Amino acid sequence: MTKNIGIVGLGIMGSAISGNFIKAGYKVIGFDIDTQRCEELANKGGTALSSPGEVAINSDIILTSLPSSMALNQVVSGKDGIAAAGNIDAPIMECSTLPIEDKQINFDKLADSGITLLDTPLSGTGAQAITKDLAVYLSGDEAASNICSTIIDGFARAHYYVGEFGNGSRMKYVANHLVAIHNVAAAEALVLGMKAGLDAQNIFDVIADSAGTSRMFEIRGPMMVANNYEAATMKIKTWQKDMGIISDFAKSLDCPTPLFNTTADLYTSGMAQGRADQDTGSVCAVLAEMARLKR
Numbered sequence: 001m002t003k004n005i006g007i008v009g010l011g012i013m014g015s016a017i018s019g020n021f022i023k024a025g026y027k028v029i030g031f032d033i034d035t036q037r038c039e040e041l042a043n044k045g046g047t048a049l050s051s052p053g054e055v056a057i058n059s060d061i062i063l064t065s066l067p068s069s070m071a072l073n074q075v076v077s078g079k080d081g082i083a084a085a086g087n088i089d090a091p092i093m094e095c096s097t098l099p100i101e102d103k104q105i106n107f108d109k110l111a112d113s114g115i116t117l118l119d120t121p122l123s124g125t126g127a128q129a130i131t132k133d134l135a136v137y138l139s140g141d142e143a144a145s146n147i148c149s150t151i152i153d154g155f156a157r158a159h160y161y162v163g164e165f166g167n168g169s170r171m172k173y174v175a176n177h178l179v180a181i182h183n184v185a186a187a188e189a190l191v192l193g194m195k196a197g198l199d200a201q202n203i204f205d206v207i208a209d210s211a212g213t214s215r216m217f218e219i220r221g222p223m224m225v226a227n228n229y230e231a232a233t234m235k236i237k238t239w240q241k242d243m244g245i246i247s248d249f250a251k252s253l254d255c256p257t258p259l260f261n262t263t264a265d266l267y268t269s270g271m272a273q274g275r276a277d278q279d280t281g282s283v284c285a286v287l288a289e290m291a292r293l294k295r
Helices: 012-023 035-044 052-057 069-077 100-112 126-130 142-149 167-195 200-207 215-226 236-252 258-272 280-290
Strands: 004-008 027-031 061-064 092-094 117-119 135-138 158-161
Touching (some): 004 012, 012 027, 100 117, 117 142, 167 236, 215 280, 236 258, 236 280
Parallel strands (some): 004 027
16 A cells, blocks of 8 residues: 555544554554554554644545544644645545534635545444444545545445535434434343343344344444443443534424434433443443343
C-alpha cells in the first residue's frame, strides 16, 4: 500500500481502526492527547506524532474519531491544528457522531483553507471495529469520497455514499436510533426469560437463531448472559451524548420518536447506578434490578 493514513483520535474506535489499517499494510500515523494511546499505536507498528497538524502534513487521507464537538474544533482550528497545516491534497473523513451544525462549522473553516472535510460517521460498536464489521456513511464532495472509498476495506466491511455533507450524520442518527431500541429490547427479552426460569445462555442460543434476533442481540447478548459489562465497546456516559444528539435532531424535525424516548430513562438509570463507564449492554442489569431478578 502506498497511502499514508492519518488518524486523529485513538480511543476505542480510532485504536481499532488504526490496528486494522496496519494489518492491511498501510503506513499509519496518528495523534491523541492521551500519550498512552499514542504509545499503543507505536507498539502496533504505527507512528505517533505530536499534533493534528503534523499528522495532516504527513498524510494522504486523514480520519478523525473524536468524543466531542469541542475536540473537533480544537483538532481543526487549535494551535498546530489541521487547518493551519494547509495540506489541501489530503481529504478528511470525520467519523465522529456529532451535531451536523458543529461539523458544518469545521467544514467551512477548512474550506477557507482549501481543505476538504467529509462527513463520514461509522455504524458499529468498538467490538465490531476490531473485526472490521463497520459500515461507513460517506457524505460531501463526491470526488473526495471516491478517493477515500479506496482505503475503506482496510478498516470496514461496507460503505455507502449518501449525498450532500451532513447526510452521513443524518443516516447515522437513524441507525443509532435503532441501536438504542434494539439494545434495550434485547436486554428486556433476556430478563423476561431469566425471570421465567430459563437459562440465560440457552435463551441467547435459541433466540439468536430465531426470527426475533437482531444485531444488537447477537453483539451484546453474550455480555448480558455473562452479566459482565466492564470491557465497554460503547460506554453509557458516551452514549448519553449520542442519545441527546438524536433527540434534538428528531425535535428539530417535529418527528415523534416514542420508542426511542422510552429507552432514554433506562440509560439514565444506568448512570444513576454508577454504570457510566460500563458498556451500554448493562441496561440488562438495570432491568434485572427493576425486575428484582437474582443472578
